[in-house]
Amino acid sequence: MIVLTSKQMREVEQKAIEKIGIPSICLMENAGREVAIEVKKLLEEHDLKSVVIIAGKGNNGGDGYVLARNLYNWGIDVKVFLTANPALITGDAKRNLDAILNMGIYVAEITQRKHLKFLEKIIKDSDLIVDAIYGIGLRGEITGIYREVIEMINQSNKVVVSIDIPSGLNADTGRVEGCAVKAHKTVTMQFLKPGLLLYPGVDYAGEVSVADIGISHKLAEEVGYNYSLVGLEDVKLQKRYGDTHKGDYGKALIMAGSKNMTGAAHMCAKSAIKTGCGLVKLAVPQTIQQVLQSDLYEVITYGVEDENGIFSYKALDQLLKLIDESEVIAIGPGMTHNEDISRLVCEIVKNVDKPMVLDADALNALVGSLDVIKNKNVILTPHYGEMARLTGLKISEIKDNIFEVVKDFCEKYKVTLVLKGSKTIIGSKDGRIYINNTGNPGMATAGSGDVLTGMITAFLAQGFDAINAAVYGVFYHGKAGDIAKEHFGEYSMTATNIIEFISEAFKCGM
Numbered sequence: 428m429i430v431l432t433s434k435q436m437r438e439v440e441q442k443a444i445e446k447i448g449i450p451s452i453c454l455m456e457n458a459g460r461e462v463a464i465e466v467k468k469l470l471e472e473h474d475l476k477s478v479v480i481i482a483g484k485g486n487n488g489g490d491g492y493v494l495a496r497n498l499y500n501w502g503i504d505v506k507v508f509l510t511a512n513p514a515l516i517t518g519d520a521k522r523n524l525d526a527i528l529n530m531g532i533y534v535a536e537i538t539q540r541k542h543l544k545f546l547e548k549i550i551k552d553s554d555l556i557v558d559a560i561y562g563i564g565l566r567g568e569i570t571g572i573y574r575e576v577i578e579m580i581n582q583s584n585k586v587v588v589s590i591d592i593p594s595g596l597n598a599d600t601g602r603v604e605g606c607a608v609k610a611h612k613t614v615t616m617q618f619l620k621p622g623l624l625l626y627p628g629v630d631y632a633g634e635v636s637v638a639d640i641g642i643s644h645k646l647a648e649e650v651g652y653n654y655s656l657v658g659l660e661d662v663k664l665q666k667r668y669g670d671t672h673k674g675d676y677g678k679a680l681i682m683a684g685s686k687n688m689t690g691a692a693h694m695c696a697k698s699a700i701k702t703g704c705g706l707v708k709l710a711v712p713q714t715i716q717q718v719l720q721s722d723l724y725e726v727i728t729y730g731v732e733d734e735n736g737i738f739s740y741k742a743l744d745q746l747l748k749l750i751d752e753s754e755v756i757a758i759g760p761g762m763t764h765n766e767d768i769s770r771l772v773c774e775i776v777k778n779v780d781k782p783m784v785l786d787a788d789a790l791n792a793l794v795g796s797l798d799v800i801k802n803k804n805v806i807l808t809p810h811y812g813e814m815a816r817l818t819g820l821k822i823s824e825i826k827d828n829i830f831e832v833v834k835d836f837c838e839k840y841k842v843t844l845v846l847k848g849s850k851t852i853i854g855s856k857d858g859r860i861y862i863n864n865t866g867n868p869g870m871a872t873a874g875s876g877d878v879l880t881g882m883i884t885a886f887l888a889q890g891f892d893a894i895n896a897a898v899y900g901v902f903y904h905g906k907a908g909d910i911a912k913e914h915f916g917e918y919s920m921t922a923t924n925i926i927e928f929i930s931e932a933f934k935c936g937m
């Protein structure tokens with residue numbers, strides 16, 4: 428699904444108005460009408476009667492007046508409160524404000540502190556609040572009386588619907604600008620906004636629905652949007668051809684594990700098999716090979732030269748030979764980190780030109796030597812801590828500019844990046860960004876990342892290009908995690924449970 432920044436949304440609206448010739452007031456009419464339909468549904472579902480609309484001075488407020496008109500016509504008790512002097516309201520918003528005044532709809536001004544007590548009383552006696560204070564036009568922090576109004580909404584215990592974006596939320600980053608409305612539902616106009624999909628924005632937006640206000644997706648394509656939310660329609664799985672054999676589904680080599688982290692290698696290899704990889708070879712330090720071989724029935728394990736149960740640079744030739752026999756390579760889970768391993772990983776990445784997934788300790792190994800990945804067919808799968816180590820940025824700096832950081836990294840090194848977090852962001856080498864929406868906090872558990880690496884590796888082995896392997900892997904990993912949560916709950920689900928439900932997750936995409 429298309430995701431537009433506030434700047435891109437404005438460009439698209441401009442095109443709709445100027446190039447296509449749709450009068451802007453029609454877009455506002457459609458917007459307000461769509462919100463009215465959603466609000467009516469909520470009133471009916473929860474057996475609620477009265478609505479308070481709190482409107483700002485811009486077009487977000489304008490959508491609120493159209494909403495008021497529709498609700499009033501449907502016989503619903505509606506009151507409108509303006510957080511701006513009516514004399515400052517202009518354009519389409521002004522015309523719609525005049526219309527509701529002409530209809531005799533209740534309108535009052537909340538521009539001074541002394542008005543707040545009255546608003547509080549009205550809110551107390553009403554059932555549902557609509558937040559039409561700010562949309563994508565918010566600039567800077569919310570201060571003064573606006574802040575008090577927003578806090579009043581949040582403390583009201585009423586059902587709250589936000590128009591386009593919860594007021595106070597930065598539409599592009601999901602950051603709270605001082606304070607923000609906590610909505611149960613947000614009805615956003617025509618295209619999703621990044622701020623609704625990123626934390627903390629996700630927690631403020633509540634359930635998000637996208638209202639069709641009559642703007643074609645072709646206009647979004649014209650402005651060259653680069654963000655998408657991954658949906659099931661983007662990750663459909665093909666049925667396999669009848670006449671096939673395991674060689675058709677790829678040969679992967681996974682380099683993983685160490686004496687204290689056999690599980691990482693185990694789960695990564697198991698996930699690759701469960702995701703449909705034709706043949707999985709697992710190279711581990713020789714000390715731990717037997718442990719792994721004993722219950723990885725479908726995987727071929729190789730013990731390579733090690734140093735006290737940990738990968739050693741001495742294993743380079745053995746590994747290069749195994750790489751030679753494989754089509755895709757995954758490196759990293761549970762390898763541990765030391766200088767010898769850094770040399771080993773860098774040497775392999777430098778000399779190998781096959782698709783590779785680099786995770787965990789392979790990422791630690793690359794710190795300070797990132798030039799070796801330039802123009803390579805690699806997918807890196809860091810979490811925020813690993814990303815901070817790789818880039819030298821603070822975690823807070825990454826979070827505050829997440830899309831720019833991902834985009835710059837991918838464009839600089841010409842690689843695919845999977846930045847793992849509560850909302851995993853995937854960047855492609857051509858600067859496109861994909862936001863994943865599956866998964867849950869139960870997946871914040873040891874081994875979850877090893878499973879993801881196995882899954883992405885398996886998609887690569889089955890012939891997906893890097894960006895699709897990453898998008899499919901992340902989506903189905905989250906989906907399997909969501910099914911595991913249904914069975915075991917967020918506290919008790921484990922990475923092994925995620926593997927268990929990969930097959931169920933795939934059924935959703937068939």
Ligand SMILES: NC(=O)C1=CN([C@@H]2O[C@H](COP(=O)(O)OP(=O)(O)OC[C@H]3O[C@@H](n4cnc5c(N)ncnc54)[C@H](O)[C@@H]3O)[C@@H](O)[C@H]2O)[C@@H](O)CC1
Pocket residue numbers: 440451454455456458483484485486487488489490560561562563564565566567568569570573590591592616640
């Ligand atoms: N442009 C269009 O064609 C359409 C716009 N629509 C609506 O219009 C919204 C955008 O409208 P606007 O651009 O008028 O902006 P908003 O309605 O989001 O509000 C911005 C207004 O608040 C003021 N403001 C901004 N930051 C402030 C702050 N920190 N403290 C105090 N005041 C502040 C600005 O001066 C501006 O007047 C969208 O979110 C959407 O709801 C819809 O009606 C559909 C069509």
Ligand SMILES: [K+]
Pocket residue numbers: 487558559560561562589590591592593594
């Ligand atoms: K709003």
